[in-house]
Amino acid sequence: MKATVLVRPKDGIxxxxxxxxxxxxxxxxxxVSHVRVGRVIDLEFxxxxxxxxxxxxDRMCTELLAxxxxxxxxxxxxxx
Amino acid sequence: MTFPGSNDDRDxxxxxxxxxxxxxxxxxxxxxxxxxxxxxxxxxxxxYGDYLRTGAIASxxxxxxxxxxxxxxxxxxxGICNGFQILCxxxxxxxxxxxxxxxxxxxxxxxxxxxxxxxxFTRRLAVDQELVIPVKHGEGAWYAxxxxxxxxxxxxxxxxxxxxxxNGSLGAVAGVVNETGSVMGLMPHPEHAVDPLLGSADGxxxxxxxxxxxxxxxxxxARA
Numbered sequence: 001m002k003a004t005v006l007v008r009p010k011d012g013i014x015x016x017x018x019x020x021x022x023x024x025x026x027x028x029x030x031x032v033s034h035v036r037v038g039r040v041i042d043l044e045f046x047x048x049x050x051x052x053x054x055x056x057x058d059r060m061c062t063e064l065l066a067x068x069x070x071x072x073x074x075x076x077x078x079x080x
Numbered sequence: 081m082t083f084p085g086s087n088d089d090r091d092x093x094x095x096x097x098x099x100x101x102x103x104x105x106x107x108x109x110x111x112x113x114x115x116x117x118x119x120x121x122x123x124x125x126x127x128y129g130d131y132l133r134t135g136a137i138a139s140x141x142x143x144x145x146x147x148x149x150x151x152x153x154x155x156x157x158x159g160i161c162n163g164f165q166i167l168c169x170x171x172x173x174x175x176x177x178x179x180x181x182x183x184x185x186x187x188x189x190x191x192x193x194x195x196x197x198x199x200x201f202t203r204r205l206a207v208d209q210e211l212v213i214p215v216k217h218g219e220g221a222w223y224a225x226x227x228x229x230x231x232x233x234x235x236x237x238x239x240x241x242x243x244x245x246x247n248g249s250l251g252a253v254a255g256v257v258n259e260t261g262s263v264m265g266l267m268p269h270p271e272h273a274v275d276p277l278l279g280s281a282d283g284x285x286x287x288x289x290x291x292x293x294x295x296x297x298x299x300x301x302a303r304a
Contacts, residue, residue: 013223014248016183039132064140067133067169069176070223 001045001053006074007066008038041065053077081147081163083108083138085126088271092123092160095271099288108141116301118294119156120147122163124216124269134177134219135165144170154300156200156293157263158286161217164255164265173258173265174232175224180217181248187216189279191243192254192268196236199257200293201264204285210243211282213268220267221248222256232256240266262293 009015015036022035043060047053054077061073082089082105093103103121104114113120127138138144144166151157151172159167167173180186194202194209205211224232229250232238240255247267255266270283 014178014181016179016181016248020183064132064136067136067176069225070178 001047002078003043003057004076005041005043005057005061005065006038007041007071008074009036010070010072013070050077050079081106081108081120081122081143083127083141085128086123086162087125088160088269089123089125092121092271095274095283095287096121096291098274099284099291101291101294106143108138108143110143111146113146113150116298117150117155118298119158119290120150121290122157122159122166124161124163127162127166133169135162135169138166139170148172151263154260154262155297156290158201158290159265160269160271161267164267165219167263167265172263173256174228174237175222175256177219178221178223179219180221185218186220186247189214190246190268192240193243194239195241196239199239199261199264201257201286201289202239203292204289211285212280213270213273213283215246215268217267220246222253223250235259239264
């Protein structure tokens with residue numbers, strides 16, 4: 001199975017990195033706002049069907065890939 | 081404990097010796113702590129490139145399983161800087177350390193105020209006492225959600241606060257303890273403040289308390 005995990009700073013969590021990127025984009029002349037910087041994790045793994053795959057991905061997210069205190073995850077499973 | 085990237089492990093060992101400890105450096109892939117371990121110190125520096133989030137990979141090191149078992153039976157554990165980040169990621173301490181709000185590495189002496197002088201690690205101090213201890217970190221902004229923060233404050237788990245805003249840390253938190261008080265993490269480096277010639281000896285008071293706690297824990301183990 002292939003999956004992509006998108007990790008974002010949770011709503012309301014201050015994202016100084018996003019603010020710095022926003023500042024620089026503005027310097028370039030772009031009228032941007034609400035810039036948030038997250039992380040993309042692509043992975044391939046073995047699973048016995050999509051349910052098993054989702055279960056494993058949930059565990060990967062809580063045990064390592066994201067810190068639920070400050071980050072939200074969006075998991076995209078690509079079957080096959 | 082030494083992780084790949086730790087750079088204050090030997091300083092911590094030296095400073096702990098100066099206050100009466102007999103430190104042993106333990107490599108991160110050991111599965112057991114040395115027999116008779118009285119306390120564990122996770123040092124500052126870096127670990128595993130601090131990939132993903134600071135301390136996240138190190139929190140899963142084999143030696144950390146041993147540290148968790150040690151803490152589960154009341155063994156005192158102190159995490160300094162990266163060690164604090166590791167303890168938060170290992171969920172042995174509440175909250176998480178985020179990039180400094182000003183996005184700059186901060187490296188200077190700071191004053192911290194003692195909020196709780198009853199904890200294992202702050203017993204040699206007094207409430208409201210101010211200590212001067214250096215910080216040197218890029219990711220020291222401690223964060224917890226509001227409910228958690230209120231609970232921690234009510235339970236006196238916030239033991240040290242910065243006197244000024246150093247890094248955007250919620251509530252100016254510089255150091256916290258776990259619910260039982262046997263695990264503490266702090267961003268300032270007490271091991272760099274053990275000699276007045278180097279600016280301050282205030283860190284020695286914290287480290288001496290770790291040695292007290294280690295001696296007590298070793299006695300409890302010996303009696304068991």
